[in-house]
Amino acid sequence: MTNDLIHATAAELAAKIHSGEVSSVEVTQAHLDRIAETDGKVHAFLHVDTEGALAQARRVDEAVKAGEQVSPLAGVPLALKDVMTTEGVPTTVGSKILEGWIPPYDATVTRKLKEAGVVILGKTNMDEFAMGSSTENSAYGPTHNPWDLERIPGGSGGGSSAALAALQAPLAIGTDTGGSIRQPGAVTGTVGVKPTYGGVSRYGLVAFSSSLDQAGPCARTVLDAALLHEVIAGYDHMDSTSINAPVPPVVAAAREGLSGDLSGLRIGVVTQFSGEGYQQGVARSFEAAVSQLKELGAEIADVSCPSFDYALPAYYLIAPSECSSNLARFDAMRYGLRVGDDGTRSTEEVMSLTREAGFGPEVKRRIMIGTYALSSGYYDAYYGSAQKVRTLITQDFAKAFENFDVLISPTTPTTAFKIGERANDPMAMYKADLCTIPANLAGTPAMSVPSGLSDEDGMPVGLQIMAPALQDHRMYRVAAAYEAARGAFGGPSL
Amino acid sequence: MTSLVELMDYDEVIEKYDPVLGLEVHVELHTNTKMFCGCANAFGGEPNTNTCPTCLGLPGSLPVVNGKAVESAMRIGLALNCEIAEWCRFARKNYFYPDMPKNFQTSQYDEPIAFNGWLDVTLDDGEVIRVEIERAHMEEDTGKSLHVGGATGRIHGAEHSLLDYNRAGVPLIEIVTKMIPGTKERAPEVARAYVTALRDLLKALDVSDVRMDQGSLRCDANVSLSPKTTGALGTRTETKNVNSLRSVERAVRFEMTRQAAVLESGGEVIQETRHFDESSGTTSPGRKKETAEDYRYFPEPDLVPIAPSREWVEELRLTLPELPWERRARIQKDWNLTDEVLRDLVNANALDVIIATVEAGAKPDEARSWWVSYLAQQANSKGIELTDLAITAAQVARVIELVNAGTLTNKLAREVVNGVLEGEGSPDDVIEKRGLKVVSDDSALEKAVDEALAAQPDVAQKIRDGKVQAAGAIVGAVMKATKGQADAARVREIVLARCS
Secondary structure, eight states: OHHHHHHSOHHHHHHHHHHTSSOHHHHHHHHHHHHHHHHHHHOOEEEEOHHHHHHHHHHHHHHHHTTOOOOTTTTOEEEEETTBOBTTBOOOTTOGGGTTOOOSSOOHHHHHHHHTTOEEEEEEOOSGGGOOSSSTTOTTOOOOBTTBTTBOOOSSSHHHHHHHHTTSOSEEEEEOSSSTTHHHHHHHTOEEEEOOTTSBOOTTBOOSOTTTOOEEEEESSHHHHHHHHHHHBSOOTTOTTSOOSOOOOHHHHHHHHTTOOOTTOEEEEETTSSSTTOOHHHHHHHHHHHHHHHHTTOEEEEEOOGGGGGHHHHHHHHHHHHHHHHGGGOSSSSSSOOOOOSSSSOHHHHHHHHHHHHSOHHHHHHHHHHHHHHSTTTTIIIIIHHHHHHHHHHHHHHHHHHHOSEEEEESSSSSOOBTTSSTTOHHHHHGGGTTTHHHHHHTOOEEEEEEEEOTTTOOEEEEEEEOOTTOHHHHHHHHHHHHHHHOOOOOOOO | OGGGOOOOOHHHHHHHEEEEEEEEEEEEOOOSBOSSSSSBOOSSOSTTOSOOTTTTTOTTOOOOOOHHHHHHHHHHHHHTTOEEOSSBOOEEEEOOOTTSTTSEEEEOSSSOSEEEEEEEEEOTTSOEEEEEEEEEEEEEOOOEEEEESSSSSSSTTOSEEEEEOSSTTOEEEEEEEOOBOOOGGGHHHHHHHHHHHHHHHHHHHTOOOOOGGGTSEEEEEEEEEEETTTOOOOOOEEEEEEOSHHHHHHHHHHHHHHHHHHHHTTOOOOOOEEEEETTTTEEEEOOOOSSOOOOOOEEOTTSOOBOOOHHHHHHHHHTOOOOHHHHHHHHHHHHTOOHHHHHHHHHTTOHHHHHHHHHTTOOHHHHHHIIIIIIHHHHHHHTSOGGGSSOOHHHHHHHHHHHHTTSSOHHHHHHHHHHHHTTOOSHHHHHHHHTOOOBOOHHHHHHHHHHHHHHOHHHHHHHHTTOGGGHHHHHHHHHHHTTTOBOHHHHHHHHHHHHO
16 A cells, blocks of 8 residues: 555545545655655655644645545645745755754745645755755765665755655655756656746745746656646746746646647757767667657657857856855854854854855855856956857747747756766766756756666666747647656666 | 044145045935835834845845835936936845845946936025936845944944844935036035935935935945146045035035045045044044955846836826925015025025925915024024924914914914924914913903003003003003913003093
8 A cells, every 4th residue: 555655646646635545644654654764775855844744634634524625736745855945844955054944934836835735745955055966965965866876866956856766755846947857857767847937936945046046846757747837836926037927738738748649749859969978878768769759740850059059158157156146145144054153253254154164165166156257357258258148048949949849858968977976077067967057048948757768777868858938838748748658667676 | 543634724625626526325215115025114113023034135035126116216317307217127236244134235236227317406605506417226225233342333343243134125226426526615515415405305206204314315425636736536535424414514524624635745545435423523434445345246136127118207207296496496486585585495494394384374474484583593492403393384384373363472372382392282282281372352351451550540541641652551561460361452452442
């Protein structure tokens, strides 16, 4: 029974809970047990909120028993990335500088999840301040990939994806600044969606790079991701960059896709994302996916987006610039860590000692890059040029979408690498986000759906699907159709 | 330490240098809520009560622009004859300071909402100077630091500091002039007159409390000296903490004499922020910074650009009230005032209260007479501004009404005003409490007259004999008997009638 519950999809669990076949408390307990049993190995969670989860599950069970109409995912457990504020529950963003901070307010995403009756199991591990592609930058130790515990689960949202792959939760929330949902999804064999920028409120999302950060759904199936997408998306007056438009019909699109027909759909293969640096097994998996999409009736052709070659350097100017400012508030004055306040030191010294002790090396590196890039005399050459590249990338997308409904590429150039392998080589680490960054810079939606396992190392590979802004539903349709055609590819054994 | 600063004689300064002014005024808008969140925008209050995740800069919080503040900024821009940007953005000004919750201030940088305007400023002698406005932009205020244990109340040398974030996020408009050259010996006066004119304008727009003493209007004065011999621009200093109109004038004057002395002794004026000390009337350097401040401005990514439609701008233009200078021109014409009289009223800060008194029902002459004489004396003896007297224009109008109705004599009226100033309530309350009503009951007066005539039979006889001037003695006796609460003219009529 427990085994069935942790293997079930969110849609299946919701149906069972709402029909009274199983209680949310049973489902929640099964997942809590699974976490207790496996998280010693995986370390997907930074904080498990057993009491809060069971209390929410009981509320849903009572509502179901009372015959109340409940929301589509009510009673289903979820793992929440520790970047989202949770009232009364610790939020560390993977950093020592926020150790012990208990937010006094819920992020909009958190609030929407609670209102929809979703059961929040706890907070998942992440690279500190979402800066990284491996979760190795977490101040609380790395998360391990359930497919191979010696390998990284991707990052920054490795905790959320690992929790899904480890059957600790059927749903998770991630945030994606340069690929932090999609890359972990790809390397853990799970689905990860970065919605259109502005599609999901950023209120309560502890900012890394404001113009790039976007929260999104993570799941093991496309339909589950779509169901979660509709719970968290929508205009929020608390976020000025939130889009005041109807939520794209992603659930309907996912259901439509499951019919398996993509006749007449035009798919462009981005030529920039192939060749040197792409692992053979990843390339072969991608080619197989292209063939399957053709069989589903899609028309597929190559498309060149030349500016995408400059996406990575542009990203590593814009994101650090914004983070250097966003992270300035961590100064020991109002919350979080305070170091060196012995009554003899000045405010500046306490601020400095706290930031020295509280931030990890990658965070410091990016704060320094960003501070430099914004400094007077260098602004135009660095930040200014990067913004121009951003415009060019947006134009490349627009041009490509004149001829294609969606674009595809591998999600990452390689499968999950070994823990420690790239820890001392930031450039190699940054390349994990090569294919995912353009969609962040353009603000367009993109997702990763598993394309099976690499034939050389048996690790999962991701297929990235990109769509124009506010056309999130297009990629769900393609992903669902492809997922059905692809079939099962097994799972990790823990 | 400031006493050691050498100063040059003012006349000598003017002989050798041309002062160049630049004024930056920060005005706190009195919107109901803060610039980027829904917290109450209120002065005072228990520390850290008007706060929320956004104005405390908590992780994850985001700003949302207060539309009313944008509207106020645009109205200020329009009243200052500025162009209103078709598209503008907020920018982050990055620097670390404990009273700034995010360690950046959300402000505007190279894309202000209003720019290229002017304000005509009338000096004490009636001369009008046009001050050009560089820009007016929106930003948020910081919190307040209270430095405890130091000698100066400044952060340097303090034992510890207390932080109050109630003010953090209050909407501010910063209004910056272009360089103001050519003011010569009148530079200090021009500075004061500009801030005065701006204050009156902001008051008329009803966008701010404009209380310099409470910090809702703050002025930074930039001063530099250009040697007449070369005409080259000098290095400027920026004097902060100038908390009254008089201080603006004093600070500019002090800086001119100080900078001239520095230059005269062969030194260089250091470009720095200086701090004005109200009690000594001097400026002293702010804390030295080892490196030049680099604010690393960049567009605020948490906010979307503001693109006011031209229709909106024109709608707002129609909401502009009668501006102070328009009002003055109208009043001068309507009341038939000479330039000199008008200027005296303006300089005495009396015009607005007189107009308000007239609007409350008094005649212009009566209103003027009260405010420029008796009330001006009261303000003067208390050492406060006329407008800070604890009496409203409506109350003055009521006193005038009661005098005209014969209910109060002028002498009684002054007593009523005193009562109001002393906090005894409205004029009617004071009359009630002090029992100050004129005795207008003729039978009571007749009785008092009869008693006075009986008491002074010889005088009574003189009156009966036709010596009308003798009536004064009886009138005086009646006034004394009624404790001044009778209408003397009426008493006289009764006396003459009794003796005829």
